[in-house]
Amino acid sequence: MLQHAGGVSFKFMKSACNIAVDFIKSRGVLVPAAAHSLGADMCKELKTKVLRLQPPTANGPTAEQRSGADGAEILSCTVKALKDGHVVAVPTDTIYGLACLAQSSEAIRRTYSIKGRNGQKPLAICVGEIQDIYNYCKVKVKRELLGDLLPGPVTLVFERSEELNTDLNPFTSLVGVRIPDHGFMRRLCQMCGEPLALTSANISSNSSTVEVHEFQELWPKLAVVVDGGPIGDKSRLGSTVVDLSVLGKYRIIRPGCALSSTIDVLERKYGLSRDMEG
Structure with a gap:
C-alpha cells in the first residue's frame, strides 16, 4: 500500500x-x-524518512569521514526514531538490517511483525564497543579474541546476562552480538547508549539485501531508511555466526562471509576446538 x-x-x-x-x-x-x-x-x-549518507572516501564509511552536518543530522534523526520505539533500516558491513532498541519489548514485537519472522527465530544485538558486550553477555573467551574478530562481519554467540531484555529471544539463554565494521552503525549504537536488536532487512525467507531499493516494500512500515549505498561485494551471505558459549570450544551456526578467517583466529591463535555436535 x-x-x-x-x-x-x-x-x-x-x-x-x-x-x-x-x-x-x-x-x-x-x-x-x-x-x-x-x-x-x-x-x-x-512518514518514512529516506536519508542518504554521503559516499565513503575509503573502504567502508566511517564516522570520521562523515563528520559534517549531513551525517550528524542523519544520526540524530535515526537515534530519535529508535528512542521513540520505531524500527529503522540501516547499512552494515555485510547487508542491510532492520534495527530497534533491544530493551524495548514493543519495538521487538514490531520488528518481527514487519519481517513476518517466525517468533522462534532469534534476533542478534548490536553494540558500539567491545566493552559493551560484557554488559549483556557472559563472555568465556579472552578479550583479545573479541578484539581480533570485532569490529567485523562476525556474530559471536554467548550466554546472555540478566541485563538484557527478557522479551528478546525468551526461548533461549544465548544471544548473538555484533559490532559491524561500519562507522555509522558503531556511532549509532554509541549515541543510543544501549544495544540494538538487529536482523536482515527483508521479508522473512527472502534474499538478503545490499541496496535499499531491494526492500522498498518495507519502507512504509519503517520510521527511517538510511541509504548507505551498495554494500560490499554483494555476496548477501551476512555475518559468520559462531557460538562461543562453551569454554574452550566453538560451533559454527552460520558460515557467512568470514568463515575461514574466523576459524583461523579461533583455532590457530586461541586453540579452540570445533564442537561438531548440534
Missing part, C-alpha cells in the same frame, strides 16, 4: 525528491550535504 501525503503518492513524492536533488547537484548550485538536506526538507511530510 502506498503512503500518501496531501493526496500525493509515496512513490511520486520520492521520485520528485530524487529528481530535484539530482538536478540541483548537477547544476553545481549546492554542495552534496546541502543537496541532501534540501531533499530531506522536500520529503519531510512523508
Whole structure:
C-alpha cells in the first residue's frame, strides 16, 4: 500500500525528491550535504524518512569521514526514531538490517511483525564497543579474541546476562552480538547508549539485501531508511555466526562471509576446538 501525503503518492513524492536533488547537484548550485538536506526538507511530510549518507572516501564509511552536518543530522534523526520505539533500516558491513532498541519489548514485537519472522527465530544485538558486550553477555573467551574478530562481519554467540531484555529471544539463554565494521552503525549504537536488536532487512525467507531499493516494500512500515549505498561485494551471505558459549570450544551456526578467517583466529591463535555436535 502506498503512503500518501496531501493526496500525493509515496512513490511520486520520492521520485520528485530524487529528481530535484539530482538536478540541483548537477547544476553545481549546492554542495552534496546541502543537496541532501534540501531533499530531506522536500520529503519531510512523508512518514518514512529516506536519508542518504554521503559516499565513503575509503573502504567502508566511517564516522570520521562523515563528520559534517549531513551525517550528524542523519544520526540524530535515526537515534530519535529508535528512542521513540520505531524500527529503522540501516547499512552494515555485510547487508542491510532492520534495527530497534533491544530493551524495548514493543519495538521487538514490531520488528518481527514487519519481517513476518517466525517468533522462534532469534534476533542478534548490536553494540558500539567491545566493552559493551560484557554488559549483556557472559563472555568465556579472552578479550583479545573479541578484539581480533570485532569490529567485523562476525556474530559471536554467548550466554546472555540478566541485563538484557527478557522479551528478546525468551526461548533461549544465548544471544548473538555484533559490532559491524561500519562507522555509522558503531556511532549509532554509541549515541543510543544501549544495544540494538538487529536482523536482515527483508521479508522473512527472502534474499538478503545490499541496496535499499531491494526492500522498498518495507519502507512504509519503517520510521527511517538510511541509504548507505551498495554494500560490499554483494555476496548477501551476512555475518559468520559462531557460538562461543562453551569454554574452550566453538560451533559454527552460520558460515557467512568470514568463515575461514574466523576459524583461523579461533583455532590457530586461541586453540579452540570445533564442537561438531548440534
